Amino acid sequence: MSLANPLWGAPRIHGELKMIGIDIAQSTVAKYMVKRRRPPSQSWKTFICNHTDGIAACDFLVVPTIGFKLLFAFIVMAHGRRKLLHVGVTAHPTAEWTAQQLREAFPWDQTPESLIRDNDAIYGAVFKNRLKSMSIRDGPTAPRSPWQNGYVERLIGSIRRECLDHIIIRDESHLRRVLRAYAEYYNSARTHLGLEKNSPVPRKPQAHGRLVSRPHLGGLHYEYARIG
Incomplete structure (x- = not known):
């Protein structure tokens, strides 16, 4: 004991x-x-487990295009149901742009208690002031400790393995469409071990009816359901 x-x-x-x-x-x-x-x-892991419903996390994903141009995707997720809340894409990320993404990710009545992020220089005074104005607690991780932001790191790994590794990105608008399509699949259809093999937006098990499949991302993934 x-x-x-x-x-x-x-x-x-x-x-x-x-x-x-x-x-x-x-x-x-x-x-x-x-x-x-x-x-x-409390250990960091214990803290995360105890406060998971009030925590969100963010990070950047770097994506090369067919012309070898680098694009930056800003990912925001909620810990409670592992929901992918927001995806922003730009070729030139700035502190002002990143702060604006927070406003788009969190309407005033849906802000989390805390936001976990790394120590990238882009999260400067403008970003911190935006967090403060939205009454969100700033939760930077320790230097060289990506495991402290493990949920969003794992999400970025899933995006690469299940989506971007199989698609050649043309430009900024193409990447935005692809990531939004993946977000729809991830939230509404993809099952998670940490959610008792359900999706962030819960699906109800079905035992009767005709089995149908719905393609996601042009048939890269499928969602199965029963109708009738």
């Missing part, structure tokens, strides 16, 4: 033991508790 519950003290553990029929003195519990060098604190 001491290992699994680092926030518990001897009285709490003693009470739990009493509830399951183990009658020992509280002083004995204190004697055998795990000794820690510093007061217990």
Whole structure:
């Protein structure tokens, strides 16, 4: 109990033991508790799990075009249901442009409590002021710690493996259309292990009716459902 519950003290553990029929003195519990060098604190992973419904995350995805031009896609997702909230595309990202993407991603009545981001220089004063004006807590990750923004990093990996690795991007407008089509597939059709094999926008299991398939991204992926 001491290992699994680092926030518990001897009285709490003693009470739990009493509830399951183990009658020992509280002083004995204190004697055998795990000794820690510093007061217990939440790990980053624990913090994410405890606050997931109020957290969003963002990051940039760099995409080359057929003419070897680099485009930048700004990705915003919600942790709670892994929903892809917003995709912005530009050839010349600036702090002002990135701050405007926040306004488009989060209407006033749908802002998250916190936004996790990396320490890229583009997230400067303009971006931070926009977060403050929208009452969103700024959550920069530690330097060289991409795992602290693991949800959006995994999403970017899925976008590459399931979409961009199979499509040659012509220009900015083409990339925007492709990413918006992938966002529709990702949110409404693609199943996730972390969501008990459901999609960000929940799908209801169907056992009866005629089986039909709906193509996404020009047939790169399919969604299956029953009708009738």
